[in-house]
Amino acid sequence: MREFEYVRATEAGQAVATVTQDPRASYLAGGTTQLDLMKDGVLEPELLVDITRLPLRGVSRDGDTLRVGALTTMEELAADPTVAARLPFVREALLLGASVQLRNMxxxxxxxxxxxxxxxxxxxxxxxxxxxxxxxGCAAVTGAARMHAILGADEHCIAVHASDLAVPLVALDASVRVMGADGERSVPLTDFYLIPGDTPDLENVLVHGELIVAVDVPLPRVGTRSAYVKVRDRASYEFALASAAVAMTLDGGVIREARVALGGVGTVPWRAREAEELLRGAPPGPSVFLAAAEATVRSPFTVPGTAFKVELAKRILVRTLSTVAGVTS
Structure with missing residues (x-):
């Protein structure tokens, strides 16, 4: 790890101004991924601005929206009673996304x-x-690739997006509140992440110096069922080979509303809007669930190591839809 300067911010505006003015600077919060990348020499900031003491922690409710401070820990959000009652698939994603030690950091x-x-x-x-x-180039395209993406991927990049939490949040149309030098803005998570294309080095729409200060999560209507199902190589802490987040409202024997996203198979958290359209107004059952899965996993980009994910992604989606709807095949 190269040497770097370290400062502790006491106010959000001060932190934003410091990082914005210095292209060498980065923010430091929990550091659970960032410090590993610095040790590996992948990230080499010359200035770290510690934001852990900023008042950006906590969960509050405003009507049908849950506001989550950006410095809230995964464990704190998983323990929130509103999350447990109204957003069970968000809680499941948090608990499946990291060990207890990591969730507390x-x-x-x-x-x-x-x-x-x-x-x-x-x-x-x-x-x-x-x-x-x-x-x-992309070494993964010709090298050993198993934990890689098949949706949103191409010859330029097949790196998978790793967040479990982002999958149900994308399905819920959550948005991030971002503070920059010119003030605050709100960005829907569905627009926040960027498909690699010709610019794989650009992963999201943040400009240098912008800071996520909160996440706004719309609460689904009372009675909505949801589940997050994750397939991985081992039962203990591990990243997803494939995962699915589904929230569904049933009424009169048909699906009134469905929100669907996939993880572990996309270069971004993958919102399955085609599946949602097919499900809406349809009676729940194996045939409609399979049609939704087929519509979601269209035109995948595979290499020999990732070809198995095409069928896996379809099966995990059918399984999750069946679980939420209470349907047995």
Whole structure:
């Protein structure tokens, strides 16, 4: 790890001004991913601005919206009674997303901003990584690739988005409140993350110096059922091979509303709007669930190591839809 300067911010505006004015600067919160990348030499900030003492922690409710401070820890959000009662699939994603030790350190803002878990991105001795340096190629496309993306991927980058929490939040149309040098703005999570395309090094719409200060989560109507299902290589803490977040409202034997997203298979948390359209107004059952899965996993980009994820993604979605609807195949 290279040497760096360290300052502790006492006010959000001060932190934003400091980082905005210095292209070498980065924010430091829980540090559970950032410090690892610094040790590996992938990230090399020359100035760290510690924001952990800023008043950006806590969960509050304003009508049908839950506001989560960006420095709220994963464990704190999972323990919130409104989350347990109205957003069970968010709680499940939090509990499945990290060990207890990490959940007590990792912040919500940091979780949404965590970097790719691609082994090639995290190894600076691998020269071909468009995410580290645009135009160098993607070693994962020709190398061993299993924990990689099939949706939103192409020859430029197949790194998967690692956040479990982002998957149900994307399904709920959550948004992030961002503070920058020019004030605050709100960005829907569905617009926040960027498909790699020709610019894999740009992962979201933040400009240098902007700081996530809160996450606004719309609460679904009372009676909505939800679940987050995650498939991984081992039962203990592990990243998803594939996951699905589903929230569903049933009325009169049909699906009145459905919100669907996939994780572990996309370069971004993957909102399945085609599936939602097929499900809305349909009676729940295996045939409609399979049609929704087929519509979601369309035109995947696969390499030999990721081809299995096409069928896995469909099956995890059908399983989650069946679980939420209480349907047995």
């Amino acid at each position: 990792a912040t919500i803002g940091g979780n949404l901003l965590q970097r790719a878990r691609c082994r090639y991105f995290r190894d600076p001795t691998v020269p071909a990584c468009n995410k580290r340096r645009r135009g160098t």
